[in-house]
Amino acid sequence: MSDIIQEALQELFVALTTRWRKENGVLAIGVSRKQLLKAGSIEGAVLDDLLKKLKENIVNLGLELLEYIYDGETWYAIRSTYVAPTDLKSEEEAVLAVIVAHIESCAESKKETPIGTVKKKLVGGKYFSEYQFDRILKNLEQSGYIERKKNSLIYSPRTLIELSQDARKHICEESSRLIF
Amino acid sequence: MDIKINSIEEILVELFFKFRDACQKREYLGIDEREKDRKKLNELYDTLQTMHQKILDSKCYLELGKIQQEQTNRFLADDIHPQQRIDMLAYILRSLIHPVLFVHGKTSLLSSGLKEKGDVPSIEVLPLERQAKELEEDQQCQTAGFGVEEMTKLTEGIKRLVEQYKAFPRWQKKMDLHQAELLSQMIANGEMEIVFPTKKKELSGINTSIILKENLCQT
Numbered sequence: 001m002s003d004i005i006q007e008a009l010q011e012l013f014v015a016l017t018t019r020w021r022k023e024n025g026v027l028a029i030g031v032s033r034k035q036l037l038k039a040g041s042i043e044g045a046v047l048d049d050l051l052k053k054l055k056e057n058i059v060n061l062g063l064e065l066l067e068y069i070y071d072g073e074t075w076y077a078i079r080s081t082y083v084a085p086t087d088l089k090s091e092e093e094a095v096l097a098v099i100v101a102h103i104e105s106c107a108e109s110k111k112e113t114p115i116g117t118v119k120k121k122l123v124g125g126k127y128f129s130e131y132q133f134d135r136i137l138k139n140l141e142q143s144g145y146i147e148r149k150k151n152s153l154i155y156s157p158r159t160l161i162e163l164s165q166d167a168r169k170h171i172c173e174e175s176s177r178l179i180f
Numbered sequence: 181m182d183i184k185i186n187s188i189e190e191i192l193v194e195l196f197f198k199f200r201d202a203c204q205k206r207e208y209l210g211i212d213e214r215e216k217d218r219k220k221l222n223e224l225y226d227t228l229q230t231m232h233q234k235i236l237d238s239k240c241y242l243e244l245g246k247i248q249q250e251q252t253n254r255f256l257a258d259d260i261h262p263q264q265r266i267d268m269l270a271y272i273l274r275s276l277i278h279p280v281l282f283v284h285g286k287t288s289l290l291s292s293g294l295k296e297k298g299d300v301p302s303i304e305v306l307p308l309e310r311q312a313k314e315l316e317e318d319q320q321c322q323t324a325g326f327g328v329e330e331m332t333k334l335t336e337g338i339k340r341l342v343e344q345y346k347a348f349p350r351w352q353k354k355m356d357l358h359q360a361e362l363l364s365q366m367i368a369n370g371e372m373e374i375v376f377p378t379k380k381k382e383l384s385g386i387n388t389s390i391i392l393k394e395n396l397c398q399t
Contacts, residue, residue, distance in 0.1 A: 004308060014284075017282060018283070018284060019282040078280065079278055080278050080281060081351050082278070083276065083277060084278070084279050085279070090270040094266040096273060097273040115198050125262070127263075136254075161278075166278035167257075171273055172277065174269065177259060178260075178268055179269060180288050
């Protein structure tokens with residue numbers, strides 16, 4: 001592989017694994033295609049080729065390159081192939097699991113859950129205080145796991161990337177057994 | 181059809197529990213309320229008539245099964261502390277998650293990053309050398325003791341002053357306040373006597389310790 005391509009791959013890897021926040025303060029998951037094209041001043045075909053090479057190179061490290069659509073734009077991120085610890089605290093993981101359980105139990109066409117329902121379960125069930133719940137919800141929002149849509153919560157790309165469909169269903173079943 | 185059945189279930193279950201609770205608590209439900217419930221059931225009547233009995237039965241049994249399952253789960257989870265259950269759920273999520281890779285970059289919010297830029301570096305004010313020396317000297321000061329020796333020195337000094345200048349107005353001017361007070365005390369103790377001859381007969385022979393205030397003619 002030539003030095004130029006090697007250097008380009010390194011820069012691409014650095015760009016895709018940078019932790020940066022968007023204007024609204026929410027953590028960005030990866031980088032958008034538009035930003036990569038603009039930063040590298042390259043053609044689309046060249047970028048696709050580089051992404052393909054990067055994908056092949058990182059497989060041996062237990063990583064995989066993902067492509068997802070968000071707000072009409074194509075984004076790229078790198079995810080671990082294996083289960084690994086996240087930067088969430090235990091209580092945040094639990095709340096995220098409850099939110100996932102609620103959303104998964106909704107109808108297919110309406111993948112959202114009212115905040116009040118989740119709050120009623122966790123605050124009403126005396127698992128958390130109201131302040132704790134609000135703080136955890138804010139952290140999950142800032143970390144890119146959930147989004148608020150009026151008075152409802154919906155998935156953000158990070159939850160869909162990090163938790164597969166089967167994982168979410170399993171969490172839903174377990175949550176119904178543990179949280180009342 | 182499923183949606184309709186769900187709403188029928190909801191209505192029937194709601195009615196069932198309402199009347200059951202009223203019966204248990206021996207509460208009286210008003211005529212208006214009972215009339216409303218009757219109307220609801222009346223509306224459902226056509227649907228229930230056309231619905232196959234087996235479907236109704238199977239739905240009913242399914243719901244009963246779900247209720248039973250939930251009751252069993254609650255019973256089994258009753259021994260586990262709520263915080264433990266939260267930790268268990270967190271563990272389940274942790275064991276299924278494939279995290280996105282972040283290698284570097286700021287974890288703080290943009291707003292806190294802007295705050296950091298605006299921070300003014302602290303200015304340290306250092307004392308001047310002279311001030312520092314004075315401070316040191318002050319720290320070295322000690323309280324002076326005033327014993328018999330010091331008193332003797334002062335009294336001897338006053339005596340010398342008086343003997344040196346003989347005339348009262350001269351050594352009066354040379355004396356400071358402390359010396360004058362000490363002189364008054366010495367006279368009051370009898371250590372010293374100052375005599376001023378006076379034309380005023382009534383003052384003749386009178387010794388007073390308040391000598392500096394007495395402006396008498398001298399011989």
